[in-house]
Amino acid sequence: xxxxxxxxxxxxxxxxxxxxxxxxxxxxxxxxxxxxxxxxxxxxxxxxxxxxxxxxxxxxxxxxxxxxxxxxxxxxxxxxxxxxxxxxxxxxxxxxxxxxxxxxxxxxxxxxxxxxxxxxxxxxxxxxxxxxxxxxxxxxxxxxxxxxxxxxxxxxxxxxxxxxxxxxxxxxxxxxxxxxxxxxxxxxxxxxxxxxxxxxxxxxxxxxxxxxxxxxxxxxxxxxxxxxxxxxxxxxxxxxxxxxxxxxxxxxxxxxxxxxxxxxxxxxxxxxxxxxxxxxxxxxxxxxxxxxxxxxxxxxxxxxxxxxxxxxxxxxxxxxxxxxxxxxxxxxxxxxxxxxxxxxxxxxxxxxxxxxxxxxxxxxxxxxxxxxxxxxxxxx
Amino acid sequence: xxxxxxxxxxxxxxxxxxxxxxxxxxxxxxxxxxxxxxxxxxxxxxxxxxxxxxxxxxxxxxxxxxxxxxxxxxxxxxxxxxxxxxxxxxxxxxxxxxxxxxxxxxxxxxxxxxxxxxxxxxxxxxxxxxxxxxxxxxxxxxxxxxxxxxxxxxxxxxxxxxxxxxxxxxxxxxxxxxxxxxxxxxxxxxxxxxxxxxxxxxxxxxxxxxxxxxxxxxxxxxxxxx
Numbered sequence: 001x002x003x004x005x006x007x008x009x010x011x012x013x014x015x016x017x018x019x020x021x022x023x024x025x026x027x028x029x030x031x032x033x034x035x036x037x038x039x040x041x042x043x044x045x046x047x048x049x050x051x052x053x054x055x056x057x058x059x060x061x062x063x064x065x066x067x068x069x070x071x072x073x074x075x076x077x078x079x080x081x082x083x084x085x086x087x088x089x090x091x092x093x094x095x096x097x098x099x100x101x102x103x104x105x106x107x108x109x110x111x112x113x114x115x116x117x118x119x120x121x122x123x124x125x126x127x128x129x130x131x132x133x134x135x136x137x138x139x140x141x142x143x144x145x146x147x148x149x150x151x152x153x154x155x156x157x158x159x160x161x162x163x164x165x166x167x168x169x170x171x172x173x174x175x176x177x178x179x180x181x182x183x184x185x186x187x188x189x190x191x192x193x194x195x196x197x198x199x200x201x202x203x204x205x206x207x208x209x210x211x212x213x214x215x216x217x218x219x220x221x222x223x224x225x226x227x228x229x230x231x232x233x234x235x236x237x238x239x240x241x242x243x244x245x246x247x248x249x250x251x252x253x254x255x256x257x258x259x260x261x262x263x264x265x266x267x268x269x270x271x272x273x274x275x276x277x278x279x280x281x282x283x284x285x286x287x288x289x290x291x292x293x294x295x296x297x298x299x300x301x302x303x304x305x306x307x308x309x310x311x312x313x314x315x316x317x318x319x320x321x322x323x324x325x326x327x328x329x330x331x332x333x334x335x336x337x338x339x340x341x342x343x344x345x346x347x348x349x350x351x352x353x354x355x356x357x358x359x360x361x362x363x364x365x366x367x368x369x370x371x372x373x374x375x376x377x378x379x380x
Numbered sequence: 381x382x383x384x385x386x387x388x389x390x391x392x393x394x395x396x397x398x399x400x401x402x403x404x405x406x407x408x409x410x411x412x413x414x415x416x417x418x419x420x421x422x423x424x425x426x427x428x429x430x431x432x433x434x435x436x437x438x439x440x441x442x443x444x445x446x447x448x449x450x451x452x453x454x455x456x457x458x459x460x461x462x463x464x465x466x467x468x469x470x471x472x473x474x475x476x477x478x479x480x481x482x483x484x485x486x487x488x489x490x491x492x493x494x495x496x497x498x499x500x501x502x503x504x505x506x507x508x509x510x511x512x513x514x515x516x517x518x519x520x521x522x523x524x525x526x527x528x529x530x531x532x533x534x535x536x537x538x539x540x541x542x543x544x545x546x547x548x549x550x551x552x553x554x555x556x557x558x559x560x561x562x563x564x565x566x567x568x569x570x571x572x573x574x575x576x577x578x579x580x581x582x583x584x585x586x587x588x589x590x591x592x593x594x595x596x597x598x599x600x601x602x603x604x605x606x
Binding site: 002003004005006007009010011013014017018020021022270273274277278280281282283284285287374375 | 464
């Protein structure tokens with residue numbers, strides 16, 4: 001074992017000296033490699049952080065959402081649905097919700113308008129609480145500014161912005177407008193006793209599927225969406241977007257692997273001669289391959305660390321500027337937020353395997369071929 | 381003792397450009413002696429040296445080392461022999477450019493897994509014996525011809541090989557350096573080593589310390605002189 005460790009140490013020493021000899025060439029290789037790792041890592045970090053953020057936000061959401069469907073589309077739901085859902089065993093808390101979308105012709109943006117649950121968040125009459133994206137989209141600072149919104153009938157309604165949400169919750173609140181119930185019904189023309197949907201909490205979350213099944217029989221015209229469905233939908237959206245970037249990054253990775261194989265198979269005359277010398281003075285094929293594995297390992301580890309650290313800074317300190325449109329979605333109101341760093345061992349291991357293995361594998365075969373050459377070739 | 385019996389070597393066997401480099405060589409190289417293989421270019425000197433040094437295998441015939449048949453051994457055994465039994469000084473010395481003299485001398489010991497400090501000390505000892513200790517940290521491309529040759533000899537001896545193989549070691553050296561080389565070789569023989577040299581340089585095969593001269597022409601031995 002000690003002999004093996006000493007041998008590895010000597011090989012590593014030699015490899016470092018060999019890398020230092022071709023400094024310019026190797027630095028260029030590490031730089032290109034690091035860019036590829038940066039792309040892959042950014043996509044992974046960004047999507048994982050978004051997934052974790054959305055899962056955390058939805059953790060407190062009600063277990064079941066009940067929607068009334070008319071012609072396959074969601075319609076307003078009557079208050080009697082609240083009583084029907086509340087009558088199901090295991091359901092503890094049922095409420096009607098008022099929310100909808102408002103298309104702002106001035107800037108072409110869609111706002112989400114809601115009546116909040118939390119009494120402390122309910123704005124005073126003719127006041128609204130808005131997400132940070134809305135004043136930005138309208139081009140004013142919120143303090144003291146009125147917000148004019150156009151009703152269905154075409155007349156403008158004036159609201160006072162009482163406060164805005166901070167950027168820490170921007171992922172969920174950037175386009176949000178909170179109103180009190182009376183203003184909401186008045187603005188959208190919704191009669192009392194009707195809601196957008198109904199939400200329910202259950203005593204035992206394990207029973208959600210059973211409750212939904214029972215409710216489905218009792219109210220066949222309703223659709224029941226569980227919290228897990230919503231989480232899954234978010235995950236799928238982010239998975240799809242991550243997949244899009246991963247496909248691009250994968251293509252870059254493949255191109256890089258081809259480049260690495262090309263580089264290794266076209267060993268320079270100097271490198272080939274060096275392998276011949278090493279074999280002639282007593283190194284065997286295994287020693288040469290070990291040395292080249294050290295070389296590949298150091299190059300790919302260096303590039304991996306450089307690419308991964310840069311991607312970390314890019315995603316968590318600079319908001320993932322380069323890939324944000326793909327991963328957050330395209331919108332007029334575009335959330336500005338800082339993602340909380342979320343990286344786990346599995347993610348890093350996957351990234352390391354995804355980026356280092358193709359390079360090492362691509363270089364190994366040509367090196368093996370060169371290392372298998374007869375040592376007497378160097379004599380002639 | 382190294383013995384060769386009916387050794388032949390073909391390159392590009394079975395192809396249009398087949399070359400018969402050695403034809404039926406029978407030869408005995410004595411231990412603790414300086415043997416010179418002489419002959420014109422293309423006579424098969426370097427090929428013979430490669431076979432003796434286990435760098436290549438004969439197409440036919442037998443090569444044995446101290447009574448043990450080595451020509452049929454698997455590659456891993458041949459590598460082991462190259463590491464522990466033979467030290468090489470190549471015609472162009474073949475030091476690895478970009479590395480220091482010391483790093484080059486330590487290279488053959490890398491696969492052996494020996495203590496780094498011990499190998500370094502041994503390398504410095506070798507360099508010191510060849511008056512190169514002061515240049516240990518210099519890059520090999522900064523050495524003169526004679527210094528490069530001595531660095532190559534130090535590298536060949538780092539694993540304490542009992543047999544030193546040198547291929548045309550004085551081809552590019554002036555008379556003073558050639559004489560210095562003969563002195564070094566004589567010293568190595570005095571230490572109990574066997575030295576086999578290929579050369580068509582009369583300064584080498586005519587030197588006083590040489591024990592045997594084998595003459596080659598067209599892949600065959602045409603003369604042996606003691």
